[in-house]
Amino acid sequence: MVETQLYVLHASICQTLANPKRLEIIDRLRKSEMSVMQLTEAMQISQANLSQHLAVMRQKGIVKTRREGLNVYYQLGNPKIVQACDLMREVLLEHLETGAELVRGKQEKESIP
Amino acid sequence: MVETQLYVLHASICQTLANPKRLEIIDRLRKSEMSVMQLTEAMQISQANLSQHLAVMRQKGIVKTRREGLNVYYQLGNPKIVQACDLMREVLLEHLETGAELVRGKQEKESIP
DNA sequence: TTACAATATTCGCAAATTCTAATATCGCGA
DNA sequence: TCGCGATATTAGAATTTGCGAATATTGTAA
Numbered sequence A, B: 001m002v003e004t005q006l007y008v009l010h011a012s013i014c015q016t017l018a019n020p021k022r023l024e025i026i027d028r029l030r031k032s033e034m035s036v037m038q039l040t041e042a043m044q045i046s047q048a049n050l051s052q053h054l055a056v057m058r059q060k061g062i063v064k065t066r067r068e069g070l071n072v073y074y075q076l077g078n079p080k081i082v083q084a085c086d087l088m089r090e091v092l093l094e095h096l097e098t099g100a101e102l103v104r105g106k107q108e109k110e111s112i113p
Numbered sequence C: 001t002t003a004c005a006a007t008a009t010t011c012g013c014a015a016a017t018t019c020t021a022a023t024a025t026c027g028c029g030a
Numbered sequence D: 001t002c003g004c005g006a007t008a009t010t011a012g013a014a015t016t017t018g019c020g021a022a023t024a025t026t027g028t029a030a
Helices: A002-017 A020-029 A036-042 A047-059 A079-097 B002-017 B020-029 B036-042 B047-059 B079-097
Strands: A063-068 A071-076 B063-068 B071-076
Touching: A002 A020, A002 A079, A002 B002, A002 B020, A002 B079, A020 A036, A020 A047, A020 A063, A020 A071, A020 A079, A020 B002, A036 A047, A036 A071, A047 A063, A071 A079, A079 B002, A079 B079, B002 B020, B020 B036, B020 B047, B020 B063, B020 B071, B020 B079, B036 B047, B036 B071, B047 B063, B071 B079
Parallel strands: none
Antiparallel strands: A063 A071, B063 B071
């Protein structure tokens, strides 16, 4: 089944977005491109770790790069990424509204009727 | 930082979508609601495992349930989920077009310039 | 060519995920 | 109440992921 392969690839895209630091990177890059150094300074994260996250996103086409001397500038690879992230954030916020527990550590499970 | 917490929650939504089986479930539910039994028969997966996946998605508000006698019917909890999935699939397909390696196991890394 | 700054990669380990097997719960009819 | 079908939960092993530490690469200027 070719469908199965698509789900696997699709899941790997989601997996790439499934990290708070990477989401913050995306959020910062939506305003403008940034160099690795700029990102390192803006975020609380080591340069090596940042570079790892960027590599993961690069391989999935989520960000793309432009070199300028010693610096490498990262930008979003596809505007649809931002749209998808915004949609997911809306889903999150709507879910928080109808059951405002999650915000402060209460992990009350959603019950079945 | 309240932002950080949001990124963590957002990442957990993405994590929930980061599984091929769960994406297939979402894809099946977009057409119509289905009972656990119907899903079990339609997908190649054990009932226990399916139930686990459904529980994960339930807790994140991605699916919701309706009971009818012994059967529990699942449906999507928010139409925006489908939109987000479609967008991510477009990103995936566009990325595959510009570098058609991934499809057949060649994991050539995206290089920096 | 050498040195240095910016960035990337590799390695090893703790923590998180996923799956199967086994068990539990829930609703209904006899 | 008892038994059964549908669904849910738990436990444990195997795999994957995230991160720090160390090291490598790349581009530039002296």
